[in-house]
Amino acid sequence: MNLILLAPEEITHDRLARVRDPRRLAHLREVHRARPGDRLTLGVEGGGIGRGELLSLDEHEARFALEEMGQPPPPALPVHLVLALPRPRMLARSLEHVTALGVKRITLLHTRRVEKSYWMSPELAPQKIRTHLVLGLEQARDTRLPEVELAKGFRPFVEDRLPDLLKGRRGLLAHPGMPRACPRGIEDPTLLLVGPEGGFIPWEVERLLEAGCEGIHLGPRILRVETAVTALLSRLF
């Protein structure tokens, strides 16, 4: 927790913030070992970043006196990530990685090799997803939550949603064996598509290429989804 992310309703008009949830209180006590008088980095959800002085901390509440909160959050990556739904634990970690890296739009997609049971996982509950996004923001000192949408059918996604997503974006399909190596240091608005463990099936690859995506690869090594997504984002941007 390199930043304490405050919901707007946790801030009162006299520049006082009250944090009451057990997770952040435990972290302040046990990891930060914070004491009244300490100045910590805070950010307002969707807003600015600054410092606050800890006024009091007990098991029920931490109170901060906020100072200037005008620093903007770090820049976002110009990417909309379309990720075949990973298995639940991999999903949790992948959401944290990509949020920390600065992704702001995520679509979780069904593909042939996504196990149908993954769509029933409690990890997909909005509150659970939000927990992982917040962890990523707190790690990277960011305040702007990514938007996450679910696309539970591959064909409806490709036919109804993909054409709009590709307007004004460069579509990159990351898939082993594609002819072109992943480009480096691009600045274009990008739609990045990453398949599941086991990859997209050939029919899916054909549909995505037909829709206008460029196929790219990361070399001969087969990477886990969470490693591949981090490696792709870091190499691309």
Next chain:
Amino acid sequence: MNLILLAPEEITHDRLARVRDPRRLAHLREVHRARPGDRLTLGVEGGGIGRGELLSLDEHEARFALEEMGQPPPPALPVHLVLALPRPRMLARSLEHVTALGVKRITLLHTRRVEKSYWMSPELAPQKIRTHLVLGLEQARDTRLPEVELAKGFRPFVEDRLPDLLKGRRGLLAHPGMPRACPRGIEDPTLLLVGPEGGFIPWEVERLLEAGCEGIHLGPRILRVETAVTALLSRLF
């Protein structure tokens, strides 16, 4: 397990391989759902990669008839990674990520902000470390195990070991706030140093820069060690 990694002693002279450990047998049965007659990708530790036909599979043993095993493993990254010892779970995942990415030399280093208790973790037992390296190799279809060494003192490492490591290698110190952005797509033999959660302390940074390392950064976002290491390796090479 995209490759079944065979120890040399698991191969008999008649090109037969026998796999008997419960982990791989369970994976073959439950994930691959392998049946006699299936042809799977196998590799010999430190050697070549090829295919083998599954002859039999029960709870005690899988037998394979090996075919041509002459394909070389994927190229290694030209890097020696020096990583401040992460907390045990992060260590396990980081070893898997960097092994999958092709790192072959890893030094785990003590620094001021590494908790001393981490050095007592059972995760540092050679057999435990090996388990994570093997998982990384199996993921990436590689056969060559990385070497992992422990450097339990920062000052002895800098004074006695670092000068030799920097002979013929470009030293890159990844640390927030360094003046230069992480370079992209280099091919130089490299020594990459990555600090702990919380970073190297200023005294450590000075010693490493004095020794000839270049300071590089990954931007304003503070990343978890496992995310940062993957992002650095992917951007550098």
